[in-house]
Amino acid sequence: MAKVAMVEAIAMAMAYELEHDPSVVVLGEDVGVNGGVFRATAGLQQRFGKDRVMDTPLAEALIAGISIGMAAQGMKPVAEIQFSGFIYPTVDQMINHAGRLRTRTRGRLHVPMVLRAPSGGGIHAPEHHSESNEAMFAHMPGIRTVMPSSPSRAYGLLLAAIRDPDPVVFLEPTRLYRLNKQEVDDNGEALPLDTCFVLREGEDVTLVSWGAMVHETLQAAAKLGEEGVSCDVIDLATVAPIDFGTILESVEKTGRLVIVHEAPRNCGVGAEIAATVAEKAIYSLKAPIERVTGYDIPMPLFKLEHDYMPSVERVLKGIRKVLEA
Amino acid sequence: MKTVATFEIKYQQYLDPEAKLVQKKLPKFAEDKDELLKMYRMMSFVRVFDTKAIALQRTGQLGTYASCLGHEATHVGIGAAMKPEDAFFPMYREYGAQFMRGVKPHEVLLFWGGDERGNHFSGPQHDFAWCVPIATQYHHAAGAATAFKLRKEKRAAVTVIGDGGTSQGDYYEAINCAGAWQLPVVFVVANNKWAISVPLSAQTACETLAQKAVAGGIEGIQVDGNDIIAVRDVMDHALDKARSGKGPTLVEALTYRISDHTTADDATRYRPKDEVEDAKKKEPLIRIRKYLMDIGAWDAKKEEKLLAECAEQVDAEVKLYKEAGKPPVASMFDHMFANLPEALVAQREEAVEEASHHG
Numbered sequence: 001m002a003k004v005a006m007v008e009a010i011a012m013a014m015a016y017e018l019e020h021d022p023s024v025v026v027l028g029e030d031v032g033v034n035g036g037v038f039r040a041t042a043g044l045q046q047r048f049g050k051d052r053v054m055d056t057p058l059a060e061a062l063i064a065g066i067s068i069g070m071a072a073q074g075m076k077p078v079a080e081i082q083f084s085g086f087i088y089p090t091v092d093q094m095i096n097h098a099g100r101l102r103t104r105t106r107g108r109l110h111v112p113m114v115l116r117a118p119s120g121g122g123i124h125a126p127e128h129h130s131e132s133n134e135a136m137f138a139h140m141p142g143i144r145t146v147m148p149s150s151p152s153r154a155y156g157l158l159l160a161a162i163r164d165p166d167p168v169v170f171l172e173p174t175r176l177y178r179l180n181k182q183e184v185d186d187n188g189e190a191l192p193l194d195t196c197f198v199l200r201e202g203e204d205v206t207l208v209s210w211g212a213m214v215h216e217t218l219q220a221a222a223k224l225g226e227e228g229v230s231c232d233v234i235d236l237a238t239v240a241p242i243d244f245g246t247i248l249e250s251v252e253k254t255g256r257l258v259i260v261h262e263a264p265r266n267c268g269v270g271a272e273i274a275a276t277v278a279e280k281a282i283y284s285l286k287a288p289i290e291r292v293t294g295y296d297i298p299m300p301l302f303k304l305e306h307d308y309m310p311s312v313e314r315v316l317k318g319i320r321k322v323l324e325a
Numbered sequence: 326m327k328t329v330a331t332f333e334i335k336y337q338q339y340l341d342p343e344a345k346l347v348q349k350k351l352p353k354f355a356e357d358k359d360e361l362l363k364m365y366r367m368m369s370f371v372r373v374f375d376t377k378a379i380a381l382q383r384t385g386q387l388g389t390y391a392s393c394l395g396h397e398a399t400h401v402g403i404g405a406a407m408k409p410e411d412a413f414f415p416m417y418r419e420y421g422a423q424f425m426r427g428v429k430p431h432e433v434l435l436f437w438g439g440d441e442r443g444n445h446f447s448g449p450q451h452d453f454a455w456c457v458p459i460a461t462q463y464h465h466a467a468g469a470a471t472a473f474k475l476r477k478e479k480r481a482a483v484t485v486i487g488d489g490g491t492s493q494g495d496y497y498e499a500i501n502c503a504g505a506w507q508l509p510v511v512f513v514v515a516n517n518k519w520a521i522s523v524p525l526s527a528q529t530a531c532e533t534l535a536q537k538a539v540a541g542g543i544e545g546i547q548v549d550g551n552d553i554i555a556v557r558d559v560m561d562h563a564l565d566k567a568r569s570g571k572g573p574t575l576v577e578a579l580t581y582r583i584s585d586h587t588t589a590d591d592a593t594r595y596r597p598k599d600e601v602e603d604a605k606k607k608e609p610l611i612r613i614r615k616y617l618m619d620i621g622a623w624d625a626k627k628e629e630k631l632l633a634e635c636a637e638q639v640d641a642e643v644k645l646y647k648e649a650g651k652p653p654v655a656s657m658f659d660h661m662f663a664n665l666p667e668a669l670v671a672q673r674e675e676a677v678e679e680a681s682h683h684g
Contacts, residue, residue, distance in 0.1 A: 025475065051475050057505055062464055062498040069468020069482075073412065073451060075475070077468075089494075096458045097465070103660040105454050106445040110663065142661055165663040194666050241666035 003181035009151035010040045010116075010172060013158035014078055016188050018048045021076060024162060027054040028063055028080030028116075037082055038118060038177055064090035064115060068097050071113040071167075078162055081117035084174075085128025090115060091136070098167040099142030114161045119147065119171035120212050120262050122309055124302040130174075131299055132263035134211070137169040138240035138272070144168045144193060145239040149214035151182040156191030157237060163190060171239075173212035180215070194238050196246040202230030205256040205319055208247060208273060210236035213310060217260045220315040229323065239269050247273060248281050255286035256322045260315050265293040287325030292318035332539045337559050338549040342607040344615035352558040358622040364405050364553050365613050365623070366631060368397040371421040372610060373635035374430050375584075377643060378437070382588040386647070390437045392584035393418040395551075398609030399515050399578040401425060402556025406564050407483055409449050412473075414466040414484035417455040419515075422485075426452065430642035435649060442652055460490040463499035463512060470503065470510035470573070481567035483560075485513040489520025491534050500541030500575060509567035511560065512538075512575045515550060517582035522595040538575035550578030551609040583608060654680040 004012065017024045026041055026048075032055040035042030045053035056063050060081055067077040081087045094115065102110040121130030137145040146161055146168055148154035154172065161168035199214070200221050209217040214235050221231040232250040236242065251257050257277055259270035270291045277289060292310045300308050339355065341347050354360045375394055381387035393400060396418060404425025407413060413426060420433055427448030436443030436455060444454035451469075456462035466484035473480040490496055491514055503510050514534045518525050531537060538545025544566075548559040556578055563574035581604035585592045592601075617623035658665065658673035665673070 057498070057502050059494075059498040059502070061495055062467070062502055065461060065464020065495065065499070066468030066471055066502065069414075069465035069470075070472045071468075072453070072465070073469045073472040075472045092458060092461060093464065096461060101454075102662070103657075104441050104444050105660075106441050106656065107660040108445045108450055109453070144662075194664075241668050244668065 001183040001185060004151050004184050005178045005181050006148065006151045006154045006172070007038055007040050007177040009155040009184045010158055011042055011044065012184065012186050013155045013162070014041065015044060015047065016186060017078070017159065017162045018044065018052055020188065023074060024076045024078060025052050025054060025070070026078045026080070027056050027067065029056060029058055029082045031055060031080050036080060038174065040116070040172070041080065060086050060089040061093055064093035064098065067113040067115070068093060068101070068111050071111045072101060072109045076112050076162060078114045078116060081115060083129045084117055084119050084131040084133060087117050087133060094137070094143060094167070094169070095140045099140045102166065103142060110165055111167045112165045114158070114168045114170050116170045116172060118174040120173045120175055121299050121305045122175035122212065124305070125174070127301060130305060132211075132261070132294060134171055134239045135263055135268045138269050142166070144241070145171065146193065146237060147171045147173065147211040147239055148237065149173070149176065149211055149235050150180065152184045153191060153197065153235070153237060155184050156189060157193065159188065160190035160193050164193060168193070171211065175212040176215070194241055194243055196243040197235040197237050198232060198246065198250070199235050200231060200233035202232050202254070204229050204231065204254055205258060205322060206232045206234065206247070206250040206254045207258050207260065207319065208234045208236060209260040210239055211262065213260045213262050216310060216312045216315050219312045220319060223312070223316060224319060231319070236269070242273065244276055244280070247277065251277050251281050252284045255284055257285070258290045258292060258315070258318050258322055260292045260310055260318070262294050262309055264296045265291055266296045268293055287322045290318045290322045332536060334533050334535045334545055334547055336547045336549070337555045338552050339554040339558070340552045340612050340616055342551070342612055344612040344619060352554065352561070354557060354561070355554045358617070358620065361554070361613070361617060362622060364401050364557065365617060367401045367404070367421060367425060368553065368610055368613065369631055370635045370638065371397050371401065371424065373632065374420065374639050377639045378434065379588060381434070381643065387434060388437050388439050389587050389589045391418040391587045393420055395581050395583035395604065395608050396515060396517065397421050398553040398556050398613070399513075399550040399580050402553050403483060403485065403513060403560055405557050406560035410480045411564065412449070412466070412469045412480065412482045413452045414462040414469070414482060415453070415455055416459075416462065416485050416487065416490070417457055419485050423448065430639065431645035431649070434643065434646035438646060440649065440652055441656075442649065460486045460493035460495040462486070463495050466510050466512070467499045467503050467508055470508035470567075471506065473509055474506070479568045481509045481511060481564050483511045483513065483564070485515055487520060488514060488516040488518065488525050488528055488534060489523065490514065491537055492528055497537075497540065500538060500543055500573065503573035504542035507570070507572040509570065510573045511563040511567055512573065514575065514577045515580055516577050517580050519582050519586070519592070519596065521586045521590060533577060535575060535577035541575070543573045543575055545575040545577065547577045547579065550580035551607055551612070553609060553613050580609070581607070
């Protein structure tokens, strides 16, 4: 089995669904001949034709809106938004229509679409290309928001997202697109949505993260492991709705919680996790909950991007604070 | 400089406001008086329904309601030209088109009465529900048309916005894509001259809204939206064209919003009275009724009988609306997802439990 990077695993998942489900189509800007600016749709149009892999006009609201129209008429569109900062024109369509069509028609119409987009910083990209906007989608009722953190989870979660009968926003950390190749079996097996993945088990502290930050979090956990501190490391994976069962079980065991995310802190997904743990497991806590996050500023241009993003050192500092409390 | 492109916009009208035929040859459907009567009856029914809905709102028995007074020919013309397998993407006052497609009047009342069950309406199940965010439905129609084209189905999507909607980016994005992909879709602009309080002159410098189609590379036609024969004729043309793979059309239907924008609006604050009085003389029912009388297909007695029948039907629908009651609290949650996440299961229990305390 060949090792693949996350971006290749994503293309594999789309190819698998295009091959096995005639209602699946891929659409977006430059997804055809060009194979996507990040190459996530490389080779798909050559293999499946222009009717299945469609270059759209350059209009993001259109991409989301026509996906809703197609999905409600029995297709399964997998739409790509080219860069993270270009996703905002889709918000109107996603919140006003994708997330509420099923409930407002009391189940008569539904929207089995996936809105894929790159997410996060760390690759020295131009302005508006490094945004972390998962909290915005997580706040929208009726929409699932998923962020993979490895090639195999990207493959399995994207398959699940495409097969899900409801809209899924699938945010792919660009920093991971070509890092940490993994063996991925192209067997069409989906991973469960609405479920966290426990990546490392420990007793002393629970670390919750998602997307690219899972890697800094794992590195911090490994470093602490050398010092005799053991960590539960949880990859949230489905950012909304959150699998609180797994998180609460872990916090009840360890009594300590550190949440790590790249997005701004204010009203970030970490706030929801912290609030729920405070509501449901505060008596298990031995220390205040700590968040290690991006700052409440626009993602800076790349000379300063690493000063914005939580580093392994910042994650370690946050964990030590909780351990020493 | 030389001219590299020019455009012209055609205007279609058969019956002028005095019910005089302005063209010698009628479209084929209009030679069949039963076909005209069918549309006239629906226009009359819509008028009676609309009047009743406003009365219900004024007496506290309905929420805010968007009247269709004056738009009957545009809406019924759209509905008459569509086939059940076509898909409709309305804004929020196209009841005439929807009744032609099997939506029940009490379902319209349910929606404006604050009940999502109104959106689970009768008629073609693939039709979209009312769309309040202006012009966003143009994308949905383009998307549905994409699905029809990819599946090689002889179906078309039809969508409606008002004149204000043509100022939205969504409007242009959708017609542009439909042009590039030659989609089977008909984009209707019901130009009723007013976007709430903003007149068309403040909305655009264009002489017509149909010419905005030129920017999308698609055909744009202007039609007298108060002339049911002209609307039906233009819609037949646009739909035949769409279903036979010849691409999209933009239809600008010239009409007038005789009513307030909604029952929450008071148009006397911003609209000249004489303009409204003039529009009332040109409204769509007068001219088709006069035409039908002129050709001997209609008379005062038939009119009286029709209005009595319409009133009776509307009363029966109002009864159904009033009997519907409040939907179950759990229904707010039940259709959020096919597979309800745990957190929502818990919130549903919480809401149901809470509601059980106050009956």
